[in-house]
Amino acid sequence: MSALLEVSGVSKSFDGFKAINNLSFAIAERELRAIIGPNGAGKTTFMDIVTGKTRPDSGEVRWGENSRSLLRMSEAQIARAGIGRKFQRPTVFEDQSVEANLIMALKAPRGPFAVLRWRPSAGSRARVQDLAAEVGLAGQIRRKAGELSHGQKQWLEIGMLLAQEPRLLLVDEPAAGMTLAEREQTTTLLKRLAETRAVVVVEHDMEFVRRLNCKVTVLHQGSLLAEGSLDHVSANPDVIEVYLGR
Amino acid sequence: MRRIVFCLLLLIAGPASAQDLGAVLEVSRDQIAKPSRQTIGPVIDEIAASGAGAVTFLEAWGDRRLGLTAEGRFAIVDGEATIDAVTGARITEEVDLLRPNSGVRGLIAAALVPAQLADPDPVRRQAALDALGRDATPGHLPALRQALQDPDPGLAARKARLERLLTIRFDPDPAARVTAIDSFDGDDGTDVQAALSPLLATSRVAAASLPETANIAARLSPGSDDLSPDAAYRLLVDAGLARARLTEADQKSALAAHIEGDQVAGVPVADLADPAARDRAYAALAQAGTLAPAATAEEVEAALKAHVFADIYAEASPEVTDAARAALNDMAFRKRVQQGADLTLDALSLASIYFLAAIGLAITFGVMGVINMAHGEFIMMGAYTGYVVQTLVPGKTVSLIVALPAAFAVTFLAGVVLYLLVIRHLAKRPLETLLATFGVSIALQQMAKNIFGTQARPLTAPDWLGGAISWGEVVSISTIRVAILVLALLFLGLFLFITRRTRLGLNMRAVTQNPGMAASMGINPDRVAMMTFGLGSGIAGIAGVAIGLFAKVTSELGSDYIVQSFMTVVVGGVGNIWGTLAGAALIGGLQKGIEVLNPANTLAAQTWMILFIIVFIQFRPRGIFPTRGRFVEG
Amino acid sequence: MLIRKYPSVLIFLGILAAFTIAVTLMSQAYGTGAIPTSMVKTLGKTLCLALAALAMDLVWGYAGILSLGHMAFFALGGYMIGMWLMYARTGEIVAATLANAPIPPTPMELQQGITSQIFGVVGSSDLPLTWAFAGSLPMQLLLVLAVPGLFALVFGWLAFRSRVNGVYLSILTQAMTLALALWLFQNDSGFRGNNGLSGLQNIPGLGHVPQATLSVWFLWASALALGLAYLLASWLVAGKFGSVIRAIRDDEARVRFLGYSVEGYKLVIFTLTAMICAIAGALYYPQAGIINPAELAPIASIYLAVWVAIGGRGRLYGAVIGAVFVSLLSSWFTGGRAPDLNLGPFSVQWVNWWQVLLGLAFVCVTLFAPRGLSSVIDAITGLRHPNRRGQDLGPDLGALREQEAEA
Structure with a gap:
């Protein structure tokens, strides 16, 4: 099984603080993976490095069949290569309609001149309708995203990620601030997404991770602490020490 | 004894065939009566060589005490008495005093030098040395060498120096001259320069071949940077080696003079807009013999090929010119080093002004992320406050001492008011703040114009700040600029003290780093921001007084400095006083540095400096000392 | 399609057409003469300023880049067309003078005559390399677009590549403008230093056409350019491209x-x-008659931002309204036609106090009416801003404020 994303020996420090320390990580296609770890374990920095927002001090990040290095690519190029990212706080374009948000996210040429020539087609309209329906915003398509409720914005952002059709989806704490029913819904969605693409969920809610029922990677102080099924890592004495205190 | 020495000296200095004074005067009476600087030289030399009475005669002539009687006898007027110049007999008749001009008197003084050099009176010896320094002839060198001994050590040293200088100029032996040149190593005196420079004088020559003996400075080929083909050909024409060329203007006027009907030599006038047609017409006229044929392009080329061109030293000895060139190069190098030092001072002073102007801006930008476009107007307000205080308080020193805190107070208040009325309501909207403060800026500028008028107001520095401090001839800095440098350093210290040692500084740093956390620790961010803004504005006011001391106080004073202040902050990096300092040093130094490369053009210096900054931002987008950390990414 | 979606475009074009026709009918050349030629020129220039403001609104109001350098492009456009106007016009004069000589001039002599006429004032007798195409109208028209375009391209590439944004970018664009102005101020940069280019109101080849007629022609050209640019801008911001730049x-x-x-x-x-600004400048300066480096002063570009802000940022008609309103009001006040305001012992002369009023009014607009004059139109059409409890519409510095957005 060849890896879709392979991170090897990556380190990054900010003003002497080692956020990521010689971290290696790999994920295969159509895999669901949870990354857990206490605050400051380097989860967000890890996502920043993969998406190109932060350049690591050392190490290598490789992507896809040809093992292209992501380190020399910009955020936009990485996104176009097929890595989508869902932020912790919902970030949608609040001044624009749900439809415009989704159209922007639709998989299509991204260059300025290609976008200038772009016209809505029957296909694109149908796709936007489908996506809106899938995330429960079919009735709100003309509304401005800024008027949506917090939960609806979360869903709109997920809809935009779906529209992007990424091969790897990085999801940052999806369960934060959600009701129980919404969590249930989110779990189902993530599991379904993982059937067609790789999904990495960063979370520190153990209950939520248990529900995902997938392989778990535990980070601590920027390094890999343990990896395996949730039951396996929960039994690891190091993990217990980190989570329960010494 | 004295007379004997004079005679001896005069014998050495003067020409070999010495004549009796009376005879000399007899022959040259008319020339002495109406001397001209160009022709009188030999006569003076003859007189000087004529022995007894010559010195007295020359001194009287130079002092305008020499006269002519009606029958043509020379008479010397000495106080009440008048005596015959040759015989020494008393004269009672009317004497017509001669009035030699200053040029002639200079020659006379030079002729007297040898005698005066040995005069027992040190004042006279000194005067003789001065005269010799100004105007020496080859003959003076042996005279001076004879008189090198001097009881006064100062004069002895001067004589020795002058002897070496004259050796450079007049000694027949090249080796001695080279030794003398080398002996001045490290000496930048203007007298040395004056002795050396003429040795390197060249003349440009064109000839079929250069003489073997010529001391060639440089061979030139026509068409090189030093010698254009046109200039080379002109040399040939001037030397009579080639025929003059026809200029376009000459051709045109020649053709115009030969218009017959609507044709010139068979070529229609209307066609003459074409240069080729003009050439045809001229050639036809030349063939007909109406006009002199002109040198053709081929002729010119052949002539240029057939001749050599060179710059030739007037000085024959290559050793001497080489030594002189080396010495002058060394001198020029040392001068450049001094200019470099002077430039560093200039740059330092400019940097301190930018630092003063920018520090307030850096505080507000660093702590609050706010660009205050009215900052320049706060500088202006400070300067006008200084002006108003000076009109109210007598005494320049006292008024300056009052003006500094007054300017701080006025602009501090203005800053606080601006904060409370505008900036507080635009929190987290720096672009809108920029525009709103621009609105304030144009309003303030116009108000200043309405109140104080458009003409510049004086803000005079006290006398003790009026002078300049200088080292050597080149390096100097005006006292005001030193004071501003000191003021800038004081503010650096004050700022460091405030941020590191006071409550406000602690609060400021807390609010900068994490406003939310600071607020939850009981710090009122609003109040801290207000104080910070006031502080930054107050410093702008003081900078205004400082700038007003050397620049004109007008309503545009602030806007002259505002862009440079922005640059300083941007280049230095936000939120770091050392960054501001480095930014100011960089910008000040750069501006002065570029001015040196193109001294006539300060505008170009500023243009290049800004371009440099734009490129600099490419490589250090966050300035020299960027604020770092996880939370400022992006 | 565009007009169906945005009826305001049609309304705008209608008003612009009505305005142009009305001015034409009242001009001295084609109508009653109720509007003097100088006023026609002022109106034509105002349309050009509105065009520049439209461009500023695109870059700032829609893309969030507060450029303080767009008036530099405006002036560059003016310089490019001014070079041809001055060269060709001087050429006509020199040819007329030399025609009296017994021998007709060679092309070389003609050029020398033109050069000494134009550059004698800065003590130069050579035609600078930058004027190589000055004799050709098509080339200079091309340069009107190419020079500012290339300049913006290079500067923008440098600035955006290193992710300079927000206040930094504004300061950097301001520095760029200042550098350009200082460069043009130099005598040896080949643009006549602080003399600038003058006599631009005389159009070569049209010496027989009176200024009254020319002024109307330029009014038409300015109105046409504004109308076309408005259409282009509306089309840009209406589609996906507009969506993306607003998202940025x-x-x-x-x-x-x-x-x-x-x-x-x-x-x-x-x-x-x-490039839009350059076109505006190329239409503006033949009406103004003179251009010099002072036109590039950084303050001019800030004024452009002020117009857009007063008109209402992020809506195209806002920019046009702002530019027209402020520049006409400004010329009314500074022209000495406004009556003095008597405040008892103190009388306010508007020539002196207009700038103060403008500055303070602008502060008030920024603070209290971020939508500027567009608020009036919003009130008429019943547009409200959303209630977001003071939240901006995005995290970036250029993002719309609550009151600027449409619900």
């Missing part, structure tokens, strides 16, 4: 994660608006 304004990091190259979009909009 509000949250550019998010746009990057969607796979759009933010720098590329910024560069396109920066360069395009620079």
Whole structure:
């Protein structure tokens, strides 16, 4: 099984603080993976490095069949290569309609001149309708995203990620601030997404991770602490020490 | 004894065939009566060589005490008495005093030098040395060498120096001259320069071949940077080696003079807009013999090929010119080093002004992320406050001492008011703040114009700040600029003290780093921001007084400095006083540095400096000392 | 399609056409003469300023880049057309003078005559390399677009590539403007130093046409340019491209994660608006008659931002309203035609106090009416701003404020 994303020996420090320390990580296609770890374990920095927002001090990040290095690519190029990212706080374009948000996210040429020539087609309209329906915003398509409720914005952002059709989806704490029913819904969605693409969920809610029922990677102080099924890592004495205190 | 020495000296200095004074005067009476600087030289030399009475005669002539009687006898007027110049007999008749001009008197003084050099009176010896320094002839060198001994050590040293200088100029032996040149190593005196420079004088020559003996400075080929083909050909024409060329203007006027009907030599006038047609017409006229044929392009080329061109030293000895060139190069190098030092001072002073102007801006930008476009107007307000205080308080020193805190107070208040009325309501909207403060800026500028008028107001520095401090001839800095440098350093210290040692500084740093956390620790961010803004504005006011001391106080004073202040902050990096300092040093130094490369053009210096900054931002987008950390990414 | 979606475009074009026709009918050349030629010129120039403001609104109001350098492109456009106007016009004069000589002049002599006429004032007798195409109208027209366009492209590439944004970018554009102005101020840069280019109101080849007629022609050209640019701008912002640039304004990091190259979009909009400004400048300066480096002063570009802000940022008609309103009001006040305001012992002469009023009014607009004059139109059409409890519409510095948005 060849890896879709392979991170090897990556380190990054900010003003002497080692956020990521010689971290290696790999994920295969159509895999669901949870990354857990206490605050400051380097989860967000890890996502920043993969998406190109932060350049690591050392190490290598490789992507896809040809093992292209992501380190020399910009955020936009990485996104176009097929890595989508869902932020912790919902970030949608609040001044624009749900439809415009989704159209922007639709998989299509991204260059300025290609976008200038772009016209809505029957296909694109149908796709936007489908996506809106899938995330429960079919009735709100003309509304401005800024008027949506917090939960609806979360869903709109997920809809935009779906529209992007990424091969790897990085999801940052999806369960934060959600009701129980919404969590249930989110779990189902993530599991379904993982059937067609790789999904990495960063979370520190153990209950939520248990529900995902997938392989778990535990980070601590920027390094890999343990990896395996949730039951396996929960039994690891190091993990217990980190989570329960010494 | 004295007379004997004079005679001896005069014998050495003067020409070999010495004549009796009376005879000399007899022959040259008319020339002495109406001397001209160009022709009188030999006569003076003859007189000087004529022995007894010559010195007295020359001194009287130079002092305008020499006269002519009606029958043509020379008479010397000495106080009440008048005596015959040759015989020494008393004269009672009317004497017509001669009035030699200053040029002639200079020659006379030079002729007297040898005698005066040995005069027992040190004042006279000194005067003789001065005269010799100004105007020496080859003959003076042996005279001076004879008189090198001097009881006064100062004069002895001067004589020795002058002897070496004259050796450079007049000694027949090249080796001695080279030794003398080398002996001045490290000496930048203007007298040395004056002795050396003429040795390197060249003349440009064109000839079929250069003489073997010529001391060639440089061979030139026509068409090189030093010698254009046109200039080379002109040399040939001037030397009579080639025929003059026809200029376009000459051709045109020649053709115009030969218009017959609507044709010139068979070529229609209307066609003459074409240069080729003009050439045809001229050639036809030349063939007909109406006009002199002109040198053709081929002729010119052949002539240029057939001749050599060179710059030739007037000085024959290559050793001497080489030594002189080396010495002058060394001198020029040392001068450049001094200019470099002077430039560093200039740059330092400019940097301190930018630092003063920018520090307030850096505080507000660093702590609050706010660009205050009215900052320049706060500088202006400070300067006008200084002006108003000076009109109210007598005494320049006292008024300056009052003006500094007054300017701080006025602009501090203005800053606080601006904060409370505008900036507080635009929190987290720096672009809108920029525009709103621009609105304030144009309003303030116009108000200043309405109140104080458009003409510049004086803000005079006290006398003790009026002078300049200088080292050597080149390096100097005006006292005001030193004071501003000191003021800038004081503010650096004050700022460091405030941020590191006071409550406000602690609060400021807390609010900068994490406003939310600071607020939850009981710090009122609003109040801290207000104080910070006031502080930054107050410093702008003081900078205004400082700038007003050397620049004109007008309503545009602030806007002259505002862009440079922005640059300083941007280049230095936000939120770091050392960054501001480095930014100011960089910008000040750069501006002065570029001015040196193109001294006539300060505008170009500023243009290049800004371009440099734009490129600099490419490589250090966050300035020299960027604020770092996880939370400022992006 | 566009007009169906945005009826305001049609309304705008209608008003512009009505205005142009009305001015034509009242001009001295084609109508009653109720409007003097100088006023026609002022109105024509105002349309050009509105065109520049439209470009500024695209770059700032829509893409969130507060450029303080767009008036530099405006002036560059003016310089490019001014070179041809001055060269060709001087050529006509020199040819007329030399025609009296017994021998007709060679092309070389003609050029020397022109050069000494134009550059004698800065003590130069050579034609600078930059004037190589000055004799050719098509080339200079091309340069009107190419020079500011290339300039904006290079500067924008440098600035956006290194992710300079927010206040830094504004200061950098201001520095660029200042550098350009200082360069043009030099005598040896080949643009006649602080003398600038003059006599631009005389159009070569049209010496027989009176200024009254020319002024109307330029009014038409300015109105046409404004109308076309308005259509272009509406088309740009209405589609997906507009969507993307507005998204960049509000949250550019998010746009990057969607796979759009933010720098590329910024560069396109920066360069395009620079070229629109250049066209505006090329139409403005033949009406103004003279251009000099003072026109590039950084303050001019800030005024451009002020017009857009007063008119209402992020809506195209706002920019036009702002530019027209402020520049006409400004010329009314500074022209000495406004009556003095008597405040008992103190009388306010507007020539002196207008700038103060403008500055303070602008502060008030920024503070209390971020939508500026567009608020009036919003009130008429019943548009409200959303209630977001003071939240901006995005995390970026250029993002719309609550009161600027439409609900």
